[in-house]
Amino acid sequence: MTSHFDWTGRVGDVWAEEWRRTDRAFADLARHLDAAILAAAPAGAIAALDLGCGAGVTSAALARARPDARVLGADLSDALIAIARDRFADVPNLGFEQGDAIAIAEGQAPLDLVVSRHGVMFFADPVLAFGRLRRTMTPGGALVFSCFAPAAENPWAVLLAPAAPPAAAYVPGPFSFGDPDRVGAMLRQAGWEAAAPARVAFAYRVGAGEDPVADATAFLTRIGPAARLLHDAPPADRPALVARLADRLAAQRNASTIDFPAVAWLWTARARGELS
Template identity: 50%
Template sequence: MDGAAMLVGDVGCGAGATSIAAARANSKARIIGMDLSEALLAVAAERAAGLDNLGFVAGPVEDILPPLGPFDLIVSRHGVMFFPDPVDGLAAMRAGAAPGAGLIFSCFRAPSHNLWSSEIVAAMLDAPPPPPEAYAPGPFAFADEKFVRSVLAAAGWSNAEPRAVDFTYRAGEGEDPVADAVAFFTRIGPAARVLRDAPAGRRRDMLDRVAEVCARYRHGNAVDFPAAAWLWSAENR
């Protein structure tokens, strides 16, 4: 790089946690976080006050990455599963990558490994949700290893390798962690979508069922679910 600072792009950075961690870990790198939500980026910018090697840009990756690149590393924490067309989205990321640049991203594995989704939704619907018939943007859009490998190849990325990671998904905490978790699930994820589409007369019962599931995973002042993700790496070769 001829002495130039390493340029790192964080796709779907949200409120900036990963971008901020990267900026603090390597003060000589230049980090650019990008997201569609200007409201979340405003929170990120406030949290990042004082970090001179970090900036944020609002907009889709195809409008941001190539003009600001080439990037030496592109990362994304659970931000790649929402592209309308996953091949186009990952190809746009590659278009903004320098030759030899790395790509690292995480995405959820199957709902059966993520009880914060599968058990909650099954309780709300009285049955497990049917699997999607085709690709649809969402938390589990990249759950299938073979599908993701094919998408990365079609987008031009090389040497793609996944690593399975198990972790704890904290849904609620505080004096009433169950209530905190229920409120969280009404705002985000598959449960929020089920609740939004349900008849008004059923929503109270659904929320009570969500609370029952959350109570089973309460540990002291926290509600923690088992969760599982893929950690993918690839290269622009």
């Protein structure tokens, strides 16, 4: 389902170690996503899948709001699934499964609802993946997901380097779904009827506490574009890059927090045709 992002190994382990900070970073977006999910969810005893569920917060929000739903979170990372199971063991209509979420969806078909918080941008072949998902759905079943707008609209992502120009061809990654025209075309090709996405501006919280600069530096040197740049830089260059990052974070500090303006797309689509 993904390309070079090793969610079953190092990348998944880092996200598992940083789940508290990642949930905090997305907390302002989550209220918009959760509302969109509940608005799209069919009535009655539905079957729902959270694709790339991470540490499980989106899955749990849906399961708690809809006790008549059977909700399953799926993720490639064993470590993240273990955290999700531990966090939400008390939610009776919620389960978690490790593995390729598309294959898990096929094993759970028919589904009434598929959701994802920033999990779909890592598909190696989005048309193929969305097409396989569509075939798991009941007719008119709903797909709701969030994804980042381009990096240039997310200042936290360009703290150490300017945003690269959009790639002519699709390349998996955190900003690969930034062009809504491209994403809409992929969904249509895969058999989905999508409404125009909602553009959601939100506060992306990268640091908090007594020393929010240190907190944010620790977070962004592990996850995101700055972490990738540091990983790829010669070791001798890394201390200066970390210092530059900390300076730019300090400039954004507001008392005990560091928030950056961020922009995401919020998509809702319906499965066309009969289950096949």
